[in-house]
Amino acid sequence: MQQIINFIIRNKNFLLFLLLFTISIIFTIQSHSYHKSKFINSANFLSGGVYNSVNNISNYLSLKSQNELLKEENNRLRSLLFNNNISTDSTFLDTISYDKQYKFYTAEVIKNSYSKTDNILTINRGRNDSIKQDFGVITSRGIVGIIDKTSNRFATVISILNTTSSISAELKNSGHYGSLNWNGETPEIIQLTDIPINAIFQQGDTIVTSGKSSIFPKNINIGTIEGFKKDVAENYYEINVKLFNDMTNLEHVYIIENIDKAEINSLNE
Amino acid sequence: MNSVLTKNIINFLVLVLVQVAIFNNINFLGYINPYVYVLFILFFPVKNNRLQIIGVSFLLGLTIDMFLDTGGIHAAASVFIAYLRPAILKSSFGMMYEHQTVKFNTVDFGSKITYIIILVAVHHLILFSLEIFSISKILLILQKTLFSSIFTILLSVIISIIFSSKTK
Structure with missing residues (x-):
């Protein structure tokens, strides 16, 4: 017993180092797997509060470009509204609007990285x-990505620029679908x-x-095909997609809640 | 003793804030960020108490990890260089370290730079290995380590010159 205590006292530096190093490695490994429980994340009052106050100052720097984006979107929605002949007659009951499937939050x-x-x-x-x-986030x-951790006032979003994220996407023309991953190189x-190899598409x-996936609604834009090649087994295509979003300059985003999600997931279990 | 403690606490908070609010948003050439918070570990007062610096480094790394959502990579790299520090101190300052008289304001400039370079390079190598976490991307790890290290070393030397001349 005496010897064990002596050993611990003699090597206390190394033992403390080993303990703390192991703890950090465990945290690291957890952070590399999708949605694993993580104690350390930026959605808490301290880091959220700091980022919020930094953002209060720095968002003045991008006011102009963000205004352009909002104007562009307003323009698109306005043209949709006026070209669609939506009836404003209040005697007509639009049953579709009663059971909306998706709810939006701004x-x-x-913090962006x-x-x-x-x-x-x-x-x-x-x-x-x-x-x-698991709510979706778009601009x-x-x-943009999927909600991961939430606190009372803040939430973290797993960006599509994350090697652990995987989102279901399809070719708009033919409807062939695959999964969207990132190789960690360029953010564009x-x-x-x-x-599948029989899909027909072009650059x-x-x-x-x-x-x-019951996270994102159908037909949200992602990007355009920049280039493609066959995978090693020549059964599938690997397509490089150039994003419409500028991921380096995000400010206003929308969060999508799928109200039917619990029901869909209970069927899939 | 008390003034040393408050000074260290202020250094800790200032370095974390500056790192999080400014140096993480530089993204020079798309991906190069300096990690100047290691200055805290580099210039922690030289004393025989190694337990203290290992513990404080872990706390510092974990705080940075919390802000950057990086799991535990900064904590791991910081603890590692904190453990390694006495050996590097001995090899770069030699006799002075043996006699416990190293004062970072007065030491020879050349040996100070060697000391900074070695610890920053080790820190960044561990940091990016754990961040990328894949042996097949070893080139990316080395590339990021090299460029970020250069950036961090430059800034560290500049900051240490500015702040040491003030306290003389």
Whole structure:
């Protein structure tokens, strides 16, 4: 017993080092798997609060470009509204609008990262705004990611620029679908894999979400085909997709809640 | 003793804030960010108490990890260089370390730079190995380590010059 205590006292530096190093490695390994429980994330009042106050100052720098984006979106929605002949007659009951499947929330990105291989954003909406895990996040131009951790006022978003994220996407023209992954290289280009070899497409075709995952609705824009090659087994295409979104310059985002999600998931179990 | 403690606490908070609010958003050439918070570990007062610096480094790394959502990579790299520090101190400052008289404001400039380079390079190598976490991307790891290290070393030297001349 005496010897054990002596050993611990003699090697206390090394033992403490080993203990703390192991703890950090465990945290690291957890962070590399999707949605694993993580104690350390930026959706808490301390880091969220710091990012919020930094963002309050720095968002003045991008006011002009963000205004342009909002104007562009307003323009698109307005043209949709006036060209669609939506009836404004109140005696007519529109039954479709009673059971809306998707609910939208707005949020602001307070921390953005795109230079790492596993990028995570922080937004200023949380449990108090009924945001939960696995809600989709988009901008007016395309998809951004999926909600991961939430606190009362903040939430973290697993960006599509994250090697652990995988989102179902399809070719807009033919409907062939595959999964969207990122190889960790440039933040403008992500990879669409598992597109069957008989799919017909060409450079410049549009990629949209497939609506098969119950997170994103169908037909949200993602990007255009930049280049493609066959995979090693020559059964599937690997397509490089150029994103519509500029992931380095995100400010206003929309969070999508799928109200039918619990029901869909209970069927799939 | 008390003034040293408060000074260290202020250094800790300032370095974390500056790292999180400014140096993480530089993204020079798309991906190069300096990690200047290691200055805290590099210039922690030289004393025989190794337990203290290992513990404080872990806390510092974990705080940075919390802000950056990176799991535990900064904590791991910081703890590692904190453990390694006495050996590097001995090899770069030699006799002075043996006699416990190293004062970072007064030491020879050349040996100070060697000391900074070695610890920053080791820190960044561990950091990016754990971040990318894949042997097949070893080239990406080395590339990121090299460029970020150069950036961090430059900034560290500049900051240490500015702040050491003030306290003289």
